[in-house]
Amino acid sequence: MDIKKLRENNIVDRVEEVLQAAYSSNQAFNAVLDEAEPLAFKSLRDPEHEYLIKVSDALYWVERDAYLDELDHWEGQCQVNQHEAATAFIKVSDQQAVFLDLVDAIRFGRIAPFVGAGLSKPCGYPMWGEALRKIAQKLGGLDVQDIEPLMAQYDYLQAAQVLHETDAEIVRHFIKTEFRQRGAITGPVTLLPDLADGCIVTTNFDTVIEDLFREIKQPLDGYMHGMQAGNNFVQRLLRGERCILKLHGDAGQANTHVFTLAQYQEAYGGAAGQPFAFQNQLPRALRQIFISHSLLFLGCSLEQDKTLDLFKSVVDEAAFEIPDHFALLNEPATPQERARKEARLLQLKIRPLWYPTSHDAEGNPDHSLLEQILRLAIAVARRQVVFG
Missing domain, CATH: 3.40.50 (Rossmann fold)
Structure with a gap:
């Protein structure tokens, strides 16, 4: 088929749109490839004009298998780098x-x-302790200090019981709204x-x-x-x-x-x-x-x-x-x-x-x-x- 007639073929356009979308979805990877100098060549029509092609574009459209291999390697390295701190901590802490x-x-x-x-x-x-103290502040006649001994012992159920017995309706309303x-x-x-x-x-x-x-x-x-x-x-x-x-x-x-x-x-x-x-x-x-x-x-x-x-x-x-x-x-x-x-x-x-x-x-x-x-x-x- 004459290459010029491909421009009139909607199927080709749609395929290129899909391929372009796939290429654009890898912007971070493309940016890494494009840190290198772009490929340059002279125009045959105008020798003073120079075409500049980004490395990621050239690799994707000319050597797609190579592009995908490089992408896999880069993504794997990103995974390693992302988890470097946690990996080091698990090992150093002997866990x-x-x-x-x-x-x-x-x-x-x-x-x-x-x-x-x-x-x-x-x-x-809020955390549980924070929530209980906030309820206590809303209750007239009950000071936050009244439940602090229970809080210090992590006896949150008994602390909640004290609050509930002081004013059950305020406790229910707090839970519903908070x-x-x-x-x-x-x-x-x-x-x-x-x-x-x-x-x-x-x-x-x-x-x-x-x-x-x-x-x-x-x-x-x-x-x-x-x-x-x-x-x-x-x-x-x-x-x-x-x-x-x-x-x-x-x-x-x-x-x-x-x-x-x-x-x-x-x-x-x-x-x-x-x-x-x-x-x-x-x-x-x-x-x-x-x-x-x-x-x-x-x-x-x-x-x-x-x-x-x-x-x-x-x-x-x-x-x-x-x-x-x-x-x-x-x-x-x-x-x-x-x-x-x-x-x-x-x-x-x-x-x-x-x-x-x-x-x-x-x-x-x-x-x-x-x-x-x-x-x-x-x-x-x-x-x-x-x-x-």
Whole structure:
């Protein structure tokens, strides 16, 4: 076919449009190639005119296989560079074994993220201690100092009980308004779809997780909100459906809240040293996840709390083969504190992976290394990079 007639062929135009779009989608890579001097040659029609062709253009349109080979190499190197800090930290801190076992759990689809308030914090929501103190400030006749001894012991349920008994309506209103939908979803929480395609557990009232999965067209069809009845949650869990267990309930549904000590005891049993009521749906569902998945605790302090008491009761019962669980945790202030906390978690089959935090100019903690470690684990699980 005469080459001039190709200009009149719409099929050729459409093919070139598709190829041009593919080329343009690699702008960062093209910019790296184009750091070299462009190719130059004289015009035959006008010897004083010089054509300049960018290296990326020439390679793409003349030697596309070579272009794609170079692109693969560059992307691989970018992956390595992106994960360099996390890789170095895991090795220097001598935590390779825990990290690689976490990678295996991600690769084989065994992970069930257990999401605490720390993952919703970058999205504008308060931590639990912060929320309780804000409620106290709203209550007339109750000083924040009245709950500080409980806060120091991480006894948030009893602190919430004190607040609730002072004014239950203000507490319910605070939860409904403070944890309503806010701004952009950002931070490590955005990695949840890459970590798990099944069950997610959270202590959070907000809807960040549900909104995230809805945005990527993978809605969480199964759910249980606190003491809410029905929904066949455990059956959906066992079928491997995408589902979410909101242990404290949903902000907009006050009848689902498990926020105070009395509400917890109603939902779980276990009052005054009594055994947990595993015939109740909430502890039954949590136990099922604990024995059938590898939990990955994110944004949780994992200080002594009622959820850990439930896990301890399951371990002590010795009736189930319990898989390894994992936790990404902020490095304690002293080696003694770390050893104490690690020993307690290992008894619960929870293997911690510690990371340090820095602070910005305003004193806010920087947990960016947590996100880098998660990204590295996902990349290694997908065999995008090699850890070694």
